[in-house]
Amino acid sequence: MAAETTSTAPLAGIKVIDWTEVQSGPSCTQLLAWMGAEVIKIERPGGGDPTRSELLDIADSWSVYYLQLNANKKSLTLNCKTDEGKAIMTKLLQEADVFVENIGPGDVEKMGFGWEEVHKLNPKLIMASLKGFNQGSRFAHVKAFEPVAQSAGGAASTTGWNEGDFNVPTQSGAALGDSNTGMHLTIGILSALVQRQHTGEGCYVYQSMRNAVLNLCRIKLRDQIMLDNLGALPHYEVYPDFNWGKAIPRAENTEGGQVIGWTYKAKGWETDPNAYVYIVIQNSQKGFEALCNAIGKPELATDPKFTPWQNRQLHKQELYPMIEEYTKLYDKYELTDKLGAAGVPVGPVCDWYEIENDPELLSDGTIPEIDQGGARGKFKTIGLPFTMSNFTPDYKRAPDLGENNAEILEGLGYTAEQIAAMEQDGTLQQPQTPHNPAVQVIKK
DSSP states (O other): OHHHHHHHOTTTTOEEEEEOOTTHHHHHHHHHHHTTOEEEEEEOTTTOSGGGGSSOOSTTSOOHHHHHHHTTOEEEEOOTTSHHHHHHHHHHHHHOSEEEEOOSTTHHHHTTOSHHHHHHHOTTOEEEEEESSOTTOTTTTSOOOHHHHHHHTTSGGGSSOSSSTTOSOOOOSSOTTTHHHHHHHHHHHHHHHHHHHHHSSOOEEEEEHHHHHHHHTHHHHHHHHHHHHHSSOTTSTTOSSOOOOSSOOOOTTOOSSSSEEEEEEOTTTTTOTTOEEEEEEOSSHHHHHHHHHHTTOGGGGGOTTTSSHHHHHHTHHHHHHHHHHHHTTSOHHHHHHHHHHTTOOEEEOOOHHHHHTOHHHHHTTSSOEEEOOTTTOEEEOOOOSSOBTTBOOOOOOOOOBTTTHHHHHHHTTOOHHHHHHHHHHTSSOOOBOOOOOOOOOOOO
16 A cells, blocks of 8 residues: 555655745645655754744643644754855755745845745756735735734635624634645645646746635625625625625625525534534525425415515525524534435534544544654644545654754765764754643633
């Protein structure tokens, strides 16, 4: 099985220099590593990737945050501000296929590794940068974190509720700015690799966090254009009784299209904050009849307040409690089975304890377990999100800090004596295993 996995790995033979840290960049290079690329992670001496020691949960272990984003990689501690460090980086880039970086705006250029310089070093090299904002943007100098990208990318302003104390721009629980941007950058890198097969030359791929969020918010631009033209949006929850302004309102729990979608209480909602299902009422009369029959209220299908679908939009708030009378009789999984069998689009609201322990997700490879060894032992992660008929990722542990220093540098022609000297002068840091105390959380 291992031989088959290696032979069909899509990126086998591709070498990636990974000068990224935290989440956005490492989520990109993690995908490349799982697809078979050799990924060499460049880490600063004195601690490495900050996530190694962030959000710790057990003693003598790198954080799960770090482990989940850096499996299958190699670690090289390298101070690229020293002359020898720059020389090593130069040699690495001369041999590499892809160079990925997400360090501070302008920093890679200051150290002599901007696109013009690396393209001269290795014309076949693909360079990929991940930053907060577009090149030439008035915000190009700004360091961006996840919420910054969601805010500037139009996600926060359209997420949440339109009245009450929580009528504020709201962050999504999904990493729209970080992991989503890493995924978009991966698409760009894979496109550049295919392009190189035709041109024989590498190119520069630039991905901003803002643009990645905007791409996922494409339908919000659709809604803004509709609002510009119509003055109101019938498919929004606040329709029809809303004081429409220039910008689209927050979407609350609507589906996002012309159909009516909402979250309904399921059995056990009194004690379980996630005992809910999401149900979509389709526009077609057939789809609406299927729902009405399934919940035991066939008469709603012929009620002129709810037929045709345009009338349902006007009176949707009246439909919600009638549907919820039915949904509160069954738990969310029973509802998914019953309504799904009737042809109604429906899904359970799954909390993360349920997801972490879902037997289907554990058995089908969605949530693989990786043996890190040491105090951590096995940890779970979200694996490669797509499947291929002839390839299964070979999930491996994340490296200790500088674990692969000797292997990588000897491959570049350095001797053990030279490596030891660079560890003394600060160009490198000696390999380090995790040594953190037990973590105690204060609970009220």
